[in-house]
Amino acid sequence: MQVSGGDLQRLRQLNSLSSIRALREARSPLTLTELATVTGLSRGSTVDVVTDLYGRGWIAEVEPAPGGMGRPAKRYRFRADAGHVLGIDIGVHKVLAMVTDLTGRTVASGRVAVTRRTTRHERLDAVHRAIDAALVASGLTEPDLWGVAAGSTGVVNREGLITRVDDLPDWPGVDLIGHLGQRLPCPITIENDSKLAALAEQRLGVAAGVRDLVYLHAGRRPGAALILNGRLHHGFSGATGEVGLMEITGWRTMAAHLGGSPAAQGAPPEDAAGLVFTAARAGDPGALAAVDTYAHHLALGTAAMVLTLDPELVVLGGGFSRSADVLLPALRRALEPHCLRVPEIRPSTLGEECVALGAACLALDHVDTYFFSPEGSISRPCAPQRLA
Numbered sequence: 553m554q555v556s557g558g559d560l561q562r563l564r565q566l567n568s569l570s571s572i573r574a575l576r577e578a579r580s581p582l583t584l585t586e587l588a589t590v591t592g593l594s595r596g597s598t599v600d601v602v603t604d605l606y607g608r609g610w611i612a613e614v615e616p617a618p619g620g621m622g623r624p625a626k627r628y629r630f631r632a633d634a635g636h637v638l639g640i641d642i643g644v645h646k647v648l649a650m651v652t653d654l655t656g657r658t659v660a661s662g663r664v665a666v667t668r669r670t671t672r673h674e675r676l677d678a679v680h681r682a683i684d685a686a687l688v689a690s691g692l693t694e695p696d697l698w699g700v701a702a703g704s705t706g707v708v709n710r711e712g713l714i715t716r717v718d719d720l721p722d723w724p725g726v727d728l729i730g731h732l733g734q735r736l737p738c739p740i741t742i743e744n745d746s747k748l749a750a751l752a753e754q755r756l757g758v759a760a761g762v763r764d765l766v767y768l769h770a771g772r773r774p775g776a777a778l779i780l781n782g783r784l785h786h787g788f789s790g791a792t793g794e795v796g797l798m799e800i801t802g803w804r805t806m807a808a809h810l811g812g813s814p815a816a817q818g819a820p821p822e823d824a825a826g827l828v829f830t831a832a833r834a835g836d837p838g839a840l841a842a843v844d845t846y847a848h849h850l851a852l853g854t855a856a857m858v859l860t861l862d863p864e865l866v867v868l869g870g871g872f873s874r875s876a877d878v879l880l881p882a883l884r885r886a887l888e889p890h891c892l893r894v895p896e897i898r899p900s901t902l903g904e905e906c907v908a909l910g911a912a913c914l915a916l917d918h919v920d921t922y923f924f925s926p927e928g929s930i931s932r933p934c935a936p937q938r939l940a
Contacts, residue, residue: 564601567593571601572610572630576655581614581627602628609634632657636692637919638736639912640702641745641905642679642728644668644719644773649682650908651690651697656756656916660689661908672722676731683736694736699915701741702728703748703907705773709790712742718804719773739918743786746775746793746869748910749900751784753867755913757906758898764863766895767793768854770879771870772821774803776853778861784914795853802849809849813842829875843882851886858891869900 574590575582582590588598605611612631616624632653641648643666650661662685664678679702687693706717706724717723728742750767753759759767763782769775776793778785785792796803807825810816815831815838816824831839854866868876868883876899887894902909 564604567591567597567601568605571598571605575611575628575630576632578629581629583625583627585625587628630654635698635919636690636696637699637701637912637915638683638686638697639748639908639910639915640679640682640700641748641907641911642675642702642704643745643907644705646904647675647678647682648905648908649679649686650905650912651686651692652909652912652916654916654919656909656912658905658909660686660691661905662686662689668719672720672726675720675723676726679732680735697736697738699739699741699919700732700736701743701748701911701914701918702732703743703745703911704728705745707789707791707794708742708744710786710788712740714742715790739915739922741914741918743784743911743914744775744777744790744793745769745907747777747784747786748914749869749902749906750777750779750867750910751913752902752906752910753869753900754779754782754784756909757867757900757902759865759867762865764861765865765867766854766857766861766863767867767869768850769870770850770868770872772807772825774806774850774853774870776857778857778863780861793857795856798853801853801856803853806846806849809845810842813839815839815842825872826875829872829878832878833875843878844886847879847882847886851883851890854883855887855890858887858895862893863895866895866897867900868897869902869906871904873899 570591571587574587584598584602588595610631611628614627614629616627632655635654636651639650645666647664647666651659653659662682664682666675666678704714705719706714709715712729714724714726729740732740746767746769753767754762759765765779767777774796776795778792795801810828811821811824813828815836816827819827828839828842832843872879880897884894884897900906
């Protein structure tokens with residue numbers, strides 16, 4: 553049977569993809585023999601693939617393993633530093649930009665403080681200053697970025713437009729893709745911040761490997777997101793997880809129950825919850841009652857999502873997750889009357905970097921589709937290197 557040139561080209565592409573995937577997932581560098589075993593390719597085909605990938609800059613040769621008899625075998629690793637992406641968290645109180653390599657490892661970051669009173673123009677300027685700081689710290693420039701994703705507070709539609717934000721009156725309608733595209737010559741994606749936090753937890757955090765989960769942003773500005781069958785669920789209009797818009801849940805006002813506790817009397821709003829959780833931890837009856845009231849309202853919206861999705865896991869994120877030792881028991885008790893099965897609940901471990909890391913994960917998804925899918929194109933990223 554005669555094989556066409558197109559078929560041979562596709563076969564080489566698939567062989568390269570399987571080899572890149574094997575080297576990316578390997579915990580240590582692989583020899584040619586080990587790579588051939590993992591991919592199922594013949595040694596001759598493996599040599600051809602490795603030579604091509606090394607020439608394109610996708611892989612690097614590392615020093616041979618010490619010891620052994622005879623000539624040591626060459627070993628190769630995936631070059632995670634061959635490319636970089638940028639994840640941005642545009643929040644009410646901060647803008648955080650994080651540069652990561654192709655494995656999601658943080659290389660550098662830049663942070664700029666903002667407030668609720670920061671105007672749209674000032675917030676956009678803060679985004680640029682955070683990007684500048686991250687790029688300077690990483691030693692990179694805009695053309696070095698392969699992809700960018702940004703998370704914003706509010707409802708984000710399929711076109712990347714923010715359609716509703718209760719906390720920032722002048723933020724709806726901002727065209728972040730168009731604005732960032734003026735300086736960043738790479739694919740740009742915009743998503744809701746809670747959704748990106750959920751993605752970060754599923755890729756890098758306490759929900760690693762979980763296929764179905766509910767993410768809760770517990771804080772002064774509550775939110776939620778869903779991961780379905782291992783994928784972030786955006787929804788038709790981007791409004792998934794917005795159960796707090798239903799008045800019956802009490803999500804819009806539940807943080808006020810913490811601020812109204814005697815334990816927080818006279819404290820500024822940003823400090824009230826922490827004082828209440830501290831008092832509850834010490835056994836203060838009034839503070840414990842305030843936490844139970846907050847958990848009751850949080851459970852109403854959470855139960856609606858749990859009963860719909862039946863998730864393996866619920867992740868508690870947001871600022872209040874730092875007091876998970878106090879809040880989680882109350883939330884579990886509040887969920888029991890409403891759920892057929894109360895799923896396991898785990899607190900986030902990614903902290904305030906969660907949204908920016910999730911944005912980087914989303915940017916990496918687009919990079920993977922462009923470079924590492926059968927429909928993609930493995931182009932030369934940079935010059936090959938031999939690294940120890």
